[in-house]
Amino acid sequence: MTEDPVSEELAVSLAHMMRHLFAQGLVESTLDRVATYAVSTVEECEEASILMLGRGRQLTTLTSTSWWGQESDRLQTELGEGPCLDAIEDQQETYRTPDMANSEHRWPRYAPRASKLGIGSAMGFLLFNEQETFGALNLYSSQPHAFTERSERVGWVFASHAAVAFASARNDAQLHEAIETRQEIGEALGIAMERYKLSEQRAFEVLKRLSQNNNVKLRDIARQIVETGEISGDGNG
Incomplete structure (x- = not known):
């Protein structure tokens, strides 16, 4: 053949x-x-x-x-x-x-x-x-x-x-984005835990409340906190 x-x-x-x-x-x-x-x-x-x-x-x-x-x-x-x-x-x-x-x-x-x-x-x-x-x-x-x-x-x-x-x-690309998002949320949690002396669970609740109050995605809130080192708004109420 x-x-x-x-x-x-x-x-x-x-x-x-x-x-x-x-x-x-x-x-x-x-x-x-x-x-x-x-x-x-x-x-x-x-x-x-x-x-x-x-x-x-x-x-x-x-x-x-x-x-x-x-x-x-x-x-x-x-x-x-x-x-x-x-x-x-x-x-x-x-x-x-x-x-x-x-x-x-x-x-x-x-x-x-x-x-x-x-x-x-x-x-x-x-x-x-x-x-x-x-x-x-x-x-x-x-x-x-x-x-x-x-x-x-x-x-x-x-x-x-x-x-x-x-x-x-x-x-x-989606996997890399998911990994980066998880890392940013982890860093933001660390900043919130340090700032407010919170547990990880309570710090996550702060980020969620900021996300809901400002109508902004959680990953965007986390990125903003990581980039600025600041937590805007009252998320500890």
Whole structure:
């Protein structure tokens, strides 16, 4: 049985991508890498972007290799239609637009505007795991009919790996934030215990009361105490 050199090349590329993505650490750096690797990995892909859908059907571009992605997202939010909105809202794993100017009728207002931007064809892939959808990876070409079924398969495999890296980076960031918050609360408790000669339990009640009275999150109260060394407000009442 002969080996497929294209499949072998893709496997090597994905292996390098995952190694680099997991090394990024920061969510922002991971997303930048995902978009960059998409352009270099998927045949005929010229530009890439990653977006999220927020409240009010507002699309937020998390990263983009050019202004195409940013403007495409803005147009879809403005017009209330487009491939990214459909993909995310309908949980459609993939979409492919062969010819934005001449054969795309699903989005009668978006497609002509996208064509004027220079987008000839596009593909999109949901970034998700079993628990949630993170957003969508969008790939663009200036040429119509640039993406084939093979391009779509490669893009889907790529997006699946990228979603794992995205989730890992985000979870890692959340873990670090949780650790930092716990450390800050611990330091703030120490300051309150010293200031008021309180037990740890009573000091925690002081911080909670300050949080409730000022309508501020406990972690923000703790950070303020750690940074200033002062406890504002009457939390010992």
